[in-house]
Amino acid sequence: MRSLLDNRILIVLGKGGVGKSVVAGAIGLHAATSGRKALIAEMNGQETQAAIWSRPHVGYEGGPLSDRLDAVSITPSGAVEEYLVRALKFRALYDLVFRNRYIEPLMNGILGLSDLCSIGKVMDLEWHRTSGAFGPDAEGPYRHDLIVVDAPATGHGLAMLRAPQAMMDITRVGPLFQNSRLIRDLICSEDKCSVVLVTLPEELPVMETLETATVLREQLNIQVAGVIVNAMPPEDGDWSPALWDELQQLTAATGGHARAAVDTTLRVQRRRERAEHLVEDLQQKLAVPILEFPELNDHPIGPQSLLQLSSRLKAWT
Template identity: 50%
Template sequence: MISLLSHRVVFVGGKGGVGRSTISAALGLAASRRGLRTVIAEMNGSETMADIFGRGPVGYAGGELRPGLHAVSITPSAAVEEYLVRQLKFRVLYNLVFGNRFIEPFMNAVLGLSDLISVGKVMDLEWMVDATRPSGLAWDLVVVDAPATGHSLSMLRTPRTMMDITRVGPLYQNARLIRDLLEDHRRTCFLGVSLAEEMPVQEMSEMVARLRAEVPIELTGIVVNGVRPRPFDGDELAAFRAFERWAARHHGPAEDAARTARRMVHRRARHEAQIRQLAATADLPLVEVPLLPHGRRAEDLLDPIALRLEPWL
């Protein structure tokens, strides 16, 4: 049984454009409505939540989207500055390292420091205390609108990479703390998002395989988003086939209608084939979220999506 809301941190990941932000928003909204004080963490300084919920940018300090639902937009440079200033106490050291055009690329590109610290910031949200709340915690749930596949993978791997490189010292200690939380199955999990199409399915299957091999984070399941509904069920399909044969003998509107319906049947069949492929390769539970009518405001997508996620909450 999947129970996303029993975790403290849920990473939502998948290929670019498949609906990670929309699923994160729907999950966050559902959690907050159940009384969990929830924060959605966006990475790379994006402000999609502000757009979806129709408010101004939330920035690194964060802002409220709805009662009990907040967002923060984590910018790597802001996270690194906050971390180093806190760790090193002296801003001058920060300037020395990050004002140096030779050192900075090395710290970021080679060591993945800004990725580590961005993940560290997510984990900071999990640790954040609030003495005024009965739980003593600022957030009951952190939903991470994770970056697209490749970057998510390197981000989730980065605590281990940093531990391998450093072996001792404060960076090692920090990386270990982050790794321990990331890989604690009771507290942290990963929720995949894919479309029922060839490329996203392939990318999700590869991502799951890589995570299994390299980062033992708990893999809960995969949301298959934007699935075309089945146009006909059981008896209806048999009736449609009969109509199709009849329409083939009668040109005009009947034939056009049959052609349109046939396209819907084929599209659904292609989606089903991809869903079977994903189920077989990723070997994880799947939940389907239908393609909702175009032209709806992004926020209006959230309730029907949350309803589909309900069994996994």
């Protein structure tokens, strides 16, 4: 199987609150520590990566987080503006039409421009070479070896990935059609682009992950590199059952913190078992690598925890 880092683009997708940004950050850091130049593209304008690294905001122009690791914050309005100014050739024209507070949302809604331009911006970023050359056929080393896309939550994320094909269906000819086809071909390219699904070890997110994988494969023709199950409860050590029984009996008698500690461990064990069942379920139903990230104890997350998580990705080659 191809290594995770052999992709040009990895799209990190999952429902809200499962830890997509942290996973995207860990993948980016894994690439950087493996000697590649990585770029994390945030699609929600939240600047989570900069916050993790305690750096100033990177903005739409992007900026560094660490050695060989950059981030960029793609806002839909920024992407639409950049694309239209380029397509319409005149900024004044863009300002006239799209700065209108009624026209912009209307055009966005009817044409799906904001989703299209957001994913189109990722293609732009993929086109950049270190030499400054830019385009699908430019030559020389890439400015970034890997682009990790921290996608919007599942529903919206899928709409974004669907946008190029949708635009092709309604335009059928013309520059917008051509451009959409380039984007679609890139995200459907087996050599260049894969999706990493993120979930929590809970029933509903796991079920949604299975549904999303089906949609990606069957409707969108975008390959799934694997699934990261985030926030797995900790695993027990290899105690012998006899010792564990002994400890339980002992603490049942003493009570207090000792008893509470054992009860807590029992509860964590049950959570762990339930989580493991769900991981097995994913393994059976999806023929892709399933990787576990441990539950973290520090908030907010900083570079140290990210490094800890990114080291787990070494298993995924």
